[in-house]
Amino acid sequence: MKYGSWLVVILLLLPISAFAFFRPVRALIPEAFGVRCNEQNLCIDDFSQLAVAESLLDDSKSYLATQWGLSIGEPKIIFCSTEQCRSAFGLSNKAGFTLGSFAIVIAPRGWRQHYVAHELIHHWQADRFGSLALLTGEQWLIEGMAYALSNDPRVALHEPFESYRQWFNDWYRLNADIPLKESLGGVL
Incomplete structure (x- = not known):
């Protein structure tokens, strides 16, 4: 019985610890961390910026569909317009990140079409090939595809991303x- 009690305690503390110490997991329930979401799974910390976020998302999806034939669907996507939101979701210096096929988070500096498209490509990869492919797949393919197909305007990226x-x-x-x-x- 003693071991069973410890097992229950561990199982209860595990999700709490994940949300407390691994901030990207917070993207699974963004409403608990100061953002509001609409019916299309678009979440934002400053609802006055919703139209801008919707336009970025729509333009990025349209570009990927037209240029590359990628059908993205309706991923949960969180647009952070403040540093507080960026910090709450653990973005550090990143422009954005994709949590498998579960959610995308865009930092304040990531409010550009190529950054949003980059993360949508990762979401597409996770949807088609599984979330584990993003962790275990060839990085030249995972990141190289996202940088190449997102129409990133930078002539040269920091290594190893330019090589990818x-x-x-x-x-x-x-x-x-x-x-x-x-x-x-x-x-993959």
Whole structure:
């Protein structure tokens, strides 16, 4: 009975610890951390900025569908417009992050189409190939694809990301006659 009680305590403390110490997990229930969400799973800390966030999301999804044939769906996406929100979700210096197929969080500096598109690509990857693929897959493919297809305007990225983008571009040129999802399936 003694071990059973400890097991119950551990099982109760595990989710609490995750939300307290691993801030990205907070994206699963963003309303508990100072943001409001609409019916389309778009969440924001400053609702007066909702139209701007909706436009960024719609433009990014439209670009990815038109240019690359990527159908994104309706991911839960949190737009942080304040440093307090950024900190609450553990973004540190990142422009954004994707928590598998569960949620996307965009930092204040990430309110640009290429950053939103970058995270939507990661969401698409997780939806098609599983969330574990983002952790265990080839980083040149995971990150290289996101940088290359998001229309990131930076001429050169910090390493290793520039190498990843170039590696993906080279790989994509060799596989251009195969639909993207099919060609990726052989690598992820």
